Amino acid sequence: MRVIWVTHDVFDVFSPFVKGKPTKGGSWIAPLFYSIKDLKNIKLASITPVVDGMEQKQEIDNVTYYSIGIQKGDNVSNMSKSLVNKYLWAINDFHPDVIHIHGIEKNFALLRKYVDVRIPIVCSIQGIISPCIEYLKYSIANINIKKFKSIKNRVGRGGVSYILRKWKEYSLIEKEIFKLNKYFIGRTDWDKAQLSAMNADAFYFHGEELLRSPFYDHEWEINKCERNRIFVSSAQYPIKGFHVLLHAVAILKEKYPDVKVIAPLSAIKKKYSRFKDFLFAEDYSNYLKNEIKKLNLEENIIMLKRLTAEEMAMEYKKAHVFVLPSFIENSPNSLGEAMMVGTPSVVAPVGGVTSIVKDYESSLYFPAGDYAVLAYQINRLFTDDVLAQNISKKAKNIALKRHNVSQTTEQYCTIYSEIINRYEKSR
Numbered sequence: 001m002r003v004i005w006v007t008h009d010v011f012d013v014f015s016p017f018v019k020g021k022p023t024k025g026g027s028w029i030a031p032l033f034y035s036i037k038d039l040k041n042i043k044l045a046s047i048t049p050v051v052d053g054m055e056q057k058q059e060i061d062n063v064t065y066y067s068i069g070i071q072k073g074d075n076v077s078n079m080s081k082s083l084v085n086k087y088l089w090a091i092n093d094f095h096p097d098v099i100h101i102h103g104i105e106k107n108f109a110l111l112r113k114y115v116d117v118r119i120p121i122v123c124s125i126q127g128i129i130s131p132c133i134e135y136l137k138y139s140i141a142n143i144n145i146k147k148f149k150s151i152k153n154r155v156g157r158g159g160v161s162y163i164l165r166k167w168k169e170y171s172l173i174e175k176e177i178f179k180l181n182k183y184f185i186g187r188t189d190w191d192k193a194q195l196s197a198m199n200a201d202a203f204y205f206h207g208e209e210l211l212r213s214p215f216y217d218h219e220w221e222i223n224k225c226e227r228n229r230i231f232v233s234s235a236q237y238p239i240k241g242f243h244v245l246l247h248a249v250a251i252l253k254e255k256y257p258d259v260k261v262i263a264p265l266s267a268i269k270k271k272y273s274r275f276k277d278f279l280f281a282e283d284y285s286n287y288l289k290n291e292i293k294k295l296n297l298e299e300n301i302i303m304l305k306r307l308t309a310e311e312m313a314m315e316y317k318k319a320h321v322f323v324l325p326s327f328i329e330n331s332p333n334s335l336g337e338a339m340m341v342g343t344p345s346v347v348a349p350v351g352g353v354t355s356i357v358k359d360y361e362s363s364l365y366f367p368a369g370d371y372a373v374l375a376y377q378i379n380r381l382f383t384d385d386v387l388a389q390n391i392s393k394k395a396k397n398i399a400l401k402r403h404n405v406s407q408t409t410e411q412y413c414t415i416y417s418e419i420i421n422r423y424e425k426s427r
Contacts, residue, residue, distance in 0.1 A: 003416055004045040004096040005033065006087075006108045008075065011046060014065040020053025022067070027309070028333050029102055031210035035409040037063055042413065047090045049075060055086060057093070066090035075106040076170050084114045091115060098122060098416050105129055105170075109177040120423040122183040122415070124207065125191045127330055130171040130198075132239065135328035135350075136164060139238040139369075140284075148286035151279050159283040160238060178202070183419050187331045188352025203422065205415045208408045209333070211340055214313035216403075220342035220392055222385050224317075228256045230378065231319035231343070233312070233334035234326075235263045238284050241325030241348065243291060247371035248325075250295040252378060261297075262315055264304050316341040320388075321381045327368050329353050339399035342392040346377045356402075362395040 010022035011030055037044045045064035053069040068086040079087075091099065091111075099119060101108045103126040112121050145160050153159030178198035185207040186192055192204050230249070235242035245261065252259050277286055292301055307315065316322060322338035324347040329335075331352045338345050339362065347353055348368035357363035364380065366373040381388045401407075 001041055001098070001413075001416060001420070002043045002045075002094065002096045003036070003098045003100055004047060004091065004094050006047045006099065006101045006111070008048070008103060008106055008108075010048045010050065010067065011065065013060055014046075014048075014058055014067070017058045017065075018048075018050055018053060018056065018067050020050040020067070020069060022048065022050045022053065028209070028212060031212055031405075032408065032412065035210060035405055036412055039409065039413060042416075045090075045094045045096070047087065055089060057090070064094060066093075075108075076166070076173070077107065078173065079107060079110050079114075084111070087111055088114065091119070097420055100124065100416075102126065104174055104177050107173055107177070109181050110173065112177075112180045120183060120419050121181060122185060122205070122419055123177070123181050125184055125186040125195065125330070128174070128191060128194050129167050130174050131194060132328050133164065133167050133171065136160070136167070136237075136239045139241065139327040143238070143243070143287060145238075145283050145287060148283040148290065150277065150281050150283065150286065152281075153283050163237070183422075185415060188355035190352035190355065191330050203419075205418070207411055207415055208402050208404075209331070209336070210405060210408055211333070211337055211403050212309040214310045215316075215337045215340045218313040218317045218341050219396070220317050220319075220344075222389055222392075225320050225343075226260070226318050227320055228252075228259045228382055229318060229320045230259070230261045230323055231315050231321075231338075232261065232263045232323050232325070233337075235288070236284075239327050241327055241368065243288060244325045244369055244371045244374060245323055246288070246291050246295060246297060246301075248375035248378065249297060249300060251372065251375040252382075253297070253300060255379070256382065259300055260302055261300060262302050262304060262319065264307060312337065313341060316343045319343050321346060321378055323374070323378065324348065324353070325368075325374060326350060326353075331356060336399060336403060339395040340403060342396040344381050344388045344391040345395065346374060346381065357395065357398070362391060362398055364391070 009024050010018055015022055036042055047066045049070040050067045051070055051072050053067050056067045058065045074083055099121045101123045104123055105127050109123045149159055183203050184195055185205045195202055195204055234240045249259055249261055316338050322343040322345040324335055326348055329351045335356055345363045347363050349365045350368050359365040364377040366377050
């Protein structure tokens, strides 16, 4: 069986050979790719679009890697004839039995209009932009975000308004992708419901994901974590709800003056002067800085740069609590990572999160946006070691099953085979 993946991010092993400006943010898909690669009956390849790149082919350890050159923005617009031909060059060279497209937030799945009808395409659902537009609006409903716009934002570059505009434009392509394609892989009731609403005739396959190896190697322990230390893995956009956590921490600080929040806040440049913030910073970044200062949390918020998988695993292990304060999620990898390490969590039960954890069993819930309840639930884990340990144990047991390497690998092999069989019968 010959399977070719279309991905947004270049695999590390291929990266040194790639010309242009490759992205590497999706390293979490690599474990599944290389686990499938080890199966004897599957031959794998990948295609990755690279800004300012060129058409390249490289054979490495029995895997064929392709890159194609694109211009900035080509991944989120309708495909030009020249771009289609670049994809077809790689596809026709490899002769796949199945094309596996990772993510519908990019336009890859428009290929269904151009690829030989005899080749089935399956799309893995990661995030879904269309329904998230209203959640993004809701996440800033109580923020006067216009007040924090930089000059850059005011001329139409960056900022929340820019994100909303781009999401609305792309949602038309995303809806076409849902209608155009027949086979999808998802993991939650939420993504299954969204697919059903946009294409009731589509086939939905349940496919879990694998995590990077360090998360399987570390285990949280109540007596070895740093007390009153909170870890949050994303804070760059308001839909992730970091501002809600700030207000919860302001409440917690009255009882725990030493409370710490560890966050990858690379979007907040501490070294920026107020003048530079006024000129160049993003509106949400300016708002967060304002809130941190207003709430007197300068000593409680620790900002980290981009972390490796090993560093992330260590942060989960050191934390007393992991918090997911998002206004919407599908199946956040960060929650899976926290569960695998065993870090007890407090989450907003939004989107697909309720398919992953259960309240008072494998996590504690709080209503999205309600910082008072968030503070209350974090405090419960800070003060009740038995509760924290029970949630940790149950969460880890769930993660070990959901992200089991051999079972997940076989799951995808079965999905590919079933798609080929269904496709042949329907022709």
